[in-house]
Amino acid sequence: MSSAMANRSSISNAERYQDIGDYWDHHDATESGEQEPAEFDVNLVSERHYFAIDHELCMRIRILAERRGISDETLVNLFLRERIEEVDRGRRP
Incomplete structure (x- = not known):
């Protein structure tokens, strides 16, 4: 493992940055670690009006x-x- 990679933790256990990229190309963060429910408010109300334009x-x-x-x-x-x-x-x- 390169010295740059030696101090990094990695879910993929990859030894090269290229391998880390390859891992995340085929996996997502929901596959590792514990998942905790998250709550947040989202305001999707956006009042718009449409006008005819020549x-x-x-x-x-x-x-x-x-x-x-x-x-x-x-x-x-x-x-x-x-x-x-x-x-x-x-x-x-």
Whole structure:
């Protein structure tokens, strides 16, 4: 066993990092150790509303979103939020 591996504990009892990877490719953490029940709250309620968007405008949104590396939904929300803030401050385009 290499000196780097000598101080590590391993469920797989592997001697090389490659072997550890191979082990976990075929096993998961539920197969070893004691399993204790876990409790936690998850809030899956997400109120969303959908609006019809003109096809040409939708295509332009998708292109802009892709260029920015974000989803089209995120881009629409960002644009709407910015525009609403402008209106609230009394600005005009």
